[in-house]
Structure formats: structure tokens, C-alpha cells
Amino acid sequence: MNNKPYLIEFPKIGESQLGYISVSEKNNLPFIPKRIYWTYFTPEDVVRGNHAHYELEQILVAVAGKIEVDIVLQNEDSFHFVLDSPNFGLFIPKMAWRTMKYSHNSVQMCIASMEYDENDYIRNYDQFKR
Numbered sequence: 001m002n003n004k005p006y007l008i009e010f011p012k013i014g015e016s017q018l019g020y021i022s023v024s025e026k027n028n029l030p031f032i033p034k035r036i037y038w039t040y041f042t043p044e045d046v047v048r049g050n051h052a053h054y055e056l057e058q059i060l061v062a063v064a065g066k067i068e069v070d071i072v073l074q075n076e077d078s079f080h081f082v083l084d085s086p087n088f089g090l091f092i093p094k095m096a097w098r099t100m101k102y103s104h105n106s107v108q109m110c111i112a113s114m115e116y117d118e119n120d121y122i123r124n125y126d127q128f129k130r
């Protein structure tokens with residue numbers, strides 16, 4: 001299961017008159033988080049990502065707006081996800097080439113399994129395919 005991307009549904013506690021809270025206890029995640037970062041104000045004509053990771057696993061959440069994520073695995077399986085609900089996360093396994101496009105109002109939270117390490121990045125697609 002954990003070598004393919006998949007959606008995780010988080011609890012959505014509340015009601016429309018009051019608003020909602022989503023929560024994830026660590027036992028409900030596929031890894032224990034080591035880092036959280038968020039990206040925002042990405043212009044709509046920019047494609048982010050364009051890399052894979054040797055070891056890092058991630059969960060992307062569109063806490064606001066809409067994010068379109070394309071993923072290609074080394075065996076050429078490809079996936080397209082639209083994240084537009086704050087109570088859903090996208091698990092991205094290691095060795096997955098990803099690109100992301102953002103709506104102007106979107107905020108992407110990334111829950112990461114490892115600390116930042118530039119040596120864990122594969123930024124060249126041909127190198128990734130090898």
C-alpha cells in the first residue's frame with residue numbers, strides 16, 4: 001500500500017453553522033511526522049515540485065483552495081489528484097515524481113516523515129527513471 005499514493009480522510013468535526021476542525025493523531029498517519037511546512041501565494045501559472053525523494057514520505061493537505069497533483073512512479077504508473085477539501089490529505093510515497101499546480105488562494109500544508117535534506121532530492125527526471 002505504501003508504495004502508491006493514496007488519499008487519507010481526516011475527521012471533520014463540527015457543523016456548517018459552527019465551522020469544522022480536522023485532526024490527525026499520530027497513530028492514524030502512515031509515518032511519525034518530523035517536519036511540517038506550508039507553501040502559499042504560488043502564482044497560478046507556476047508548476048512546483050518537479051522532483052522525487054529517495055526516502056522522504058509526505059502528506060499534502062490543501063488547507064485552503066485547490067491543488068492539482070500529478071504523480072509518476074518509477075514503473076510509469078501515473079496518478080492525478082485534486083485536493084480541495086481540508087479534511088483530505090494525499091500520501092506521497094518515496095520515489096514518486098510529483099508536480100503541483102495551485103489556485104491563487106491555496107495554502108498547501110506538507111507533513112513530512114524526515115527533516116529537510118537536499119541530498120534526498122532527485123531533481124532530474126532522467127536520473128529518477130534510472
Ligand code: TYD
Pocket residue numbers: 037039048049050051116
Ligand atoms: P522544494 O521542496 O523544491 O519546493 P516545491 O516542491 O514546493 O517546489 O523547496 C523549495 C526551496 O525551499 C528549496 O530551495 C529548498 C527550500 N526548502 C527548505 O529550505 N526547507 C524545507 O523544509 C523545504 C521543504 C524546502
